[in-house]
Amino acid sequence: MENLERIISDCPFFAGLDQGFLQLITGCASNVRFDSGTYLFKEGAPADTFYLLREGKVALEIFAPHRKPIVIDTLEQGEIVGWSWLLPPYVWRFHAHAMHGVRAIALDGKCLRTKCEENHDLGYEILKRFVQIIEQRLDATRLQLLDVYAVQ
Amino acid sequence: MTTAAISMEPTMEPMIPRAHAVREVVKETPDTFTLTLQPQNGTSPHSFRPGQFSMLWVFGVGELPISISGDADKHDRLVYTVRSVGKATNALVSQKTGAGVGVRGPFGTGWPVEAARGQDLIIVAGGIGLAPLRPVIYHVLSHRGEYDRLVLLYGARSPRDLLYRKELAAWARQRDTQVLVTVDYGGLSWRHHVGVVTTLFRYARLRPARSLAMLCGPEIMMRFVARDLEAQGLTRKQIYLSMERNMKCALGFCGHCQYGPHFICKDGPVFPYEEIGPLMDKYEL
Numbered sequence: 001m002e003n004l005e006r007i008i009s010d011c012p013f014f015a016g017l018d019q020g021f022l023q024l025i026t027g028c029a030s031n032v033r034f035d036s037g038t039y040l041f042k043e044g045a046p047a048d049t050f051y052l053l054r055e056g057k058v059a060l061e062i063f064a065p066h067r068k069p070i071v072i073d074t075l076e077q078g079e080i081v082g083w084s085w086l087l088p089p090y091v092w093r094f095h096a097h098a099m100h101g102v103r104a105i106a107l108d109g110k111c112l113r114t115k116c117e118e119n120h121d122l123g124y125e126i127l128k129r130f131v132q133i134i135e136q137r138l139d140a141t142r143l144q145l146l147d148v149y150a151v152q
Numbered sequence: 153m154t155t156a157a158i159s160m161e162p163t164m165e166p167m168i169p170r171a172h173a174v175r176e177v178v179k180e181t182p183d184t185f186t187l188t189l190q191p192q193n194g195t196s197p198h199s200f201r202p203g204q205f206s207m208l209w210v211f212g213v214g215e216l217p218i219s220i221s222g223d224a225d226k227h228d229r230l231v232y233t234v235r236s237v238g239k240a241t242n243a244l245v246s247q248k249t250g251a252g253v254g255v256r257g258p259f260g261t262g263w264p265v266e267a268a269r270g271q272d273l274i275i276v277a278g279g280i281g282l283a284p285l286r287p288v289i290y291h292v293l294s295h296r297g298e299y300d301r302l303v304l305l306y307g308a309r310s311p312r313d314l315l316y317r318k319e320l321a322a323w324a325r326q327r328d329t330q331v332l333v334t335v336d337y338g339g340l341s342w343r344h345h346v347g348v349v350t351t352l353f354r355y356a357r358l359r360p361a362r363s364l365a366m367l368c369g370p371e372i373m374m375r376f377v378a379r380d381l382e383a384q385g386l387t388r389k390q391i392y393l394s395m396e397r398n399m400k401c402a403l404g405f406c407g408h409c410q411y412g413p414h415f416i417c418k419d420g421p422v423f424p425y426e427e428i429g430p431l432m433d434k435y436e437l
Contacts, residue, residue: 059340059346061340068339068340069339069340070337070338070339071337071338071339071340071342071346072337072346073347073351074334074338074344074345074347076354076355099343139350139376140347140348140350140351143348143350143372143373143376144336144347144348146372147309147336148278148279148372148373149278149279149280149307149308149309149313149336149370150309151183151237
């Protein structure tokens, strides 16, 4: 458990969190591995976990009928995968595909949501960090939607 | 001046094209080609600075401003990477080996390769924007001891739209060089990054206090990249970008490429962000 807490505290996403908060978060954490080619989660499935990547690369994919899967984003070591666990209806919007063997810390979303409800200071800290990621990815998505490299 | 001498200035008669012959046309992507031109009729070869452009005349069709994408140390040729998007560019990339093309220039300001000496160089390119930056990469790699770390961040629409794929791989193997490539949309066979070019800052090994950044790509991409570089700690003085407008005379006379108080052809196309940044935020321009 001490080792997990150290790994979590070393992650930039959790930087600056109080020791007490880190202990609460670590209580919801476990080590996981995914082989290359397997899925961390699939679109439509209950979103009950999120992942802190320690090693490997994850592709976020979207499927459309009669088309091959499209990779819309890739995530690597130190990054967070998934925020659908945070908001109802707690359902994944994309597939997350391990491009290489992945080692990660899985954080139980339901466990963490309960702790955030009980301790709003923790909830606010978690939410601030996720909003930052959501803002960065929204920015990137807007730029992606502009299709800036297309012929004008 | 003998025919072998190198002119460091644009031609004495800048409105008159000089005859060149197409030596090679290489298909880079489905719509982008790299042309190698050599002077004809014993005319002296041109020297150019990385970042400069030429006006290329396709006889009977029209004239186009195209950035030079070759090695500035190879004085016997001029190399251009052209995206075929209209009548004149289609005609240019369809030229056969030996065909004649008129060349005016080189024109414009270049990248500040001298100012970058002793520093890290951050190059951020999008799409065909890698072409005007390739001479900088050649320069840095052939004068490696004069520069510190080279970081190249390159984004394209999809894997099949990436330019210079073999060179990208070769550059990535050079010492003190980090090459990160991303595409906006990737298929399952693409094993590298997916996402817009700004997402590569998450993985770039940057030292903002001792860096100089050069950007080239769609203008909106450069705005986002410049903003993110500032967030990383670079000042506007450390950021340079190459602007594109409809250039005709290339000498600052005709006014086609006027951008606020600047003529892109003469005062640019490379500008410090400190100077051009405030104009980029103006909707009217």
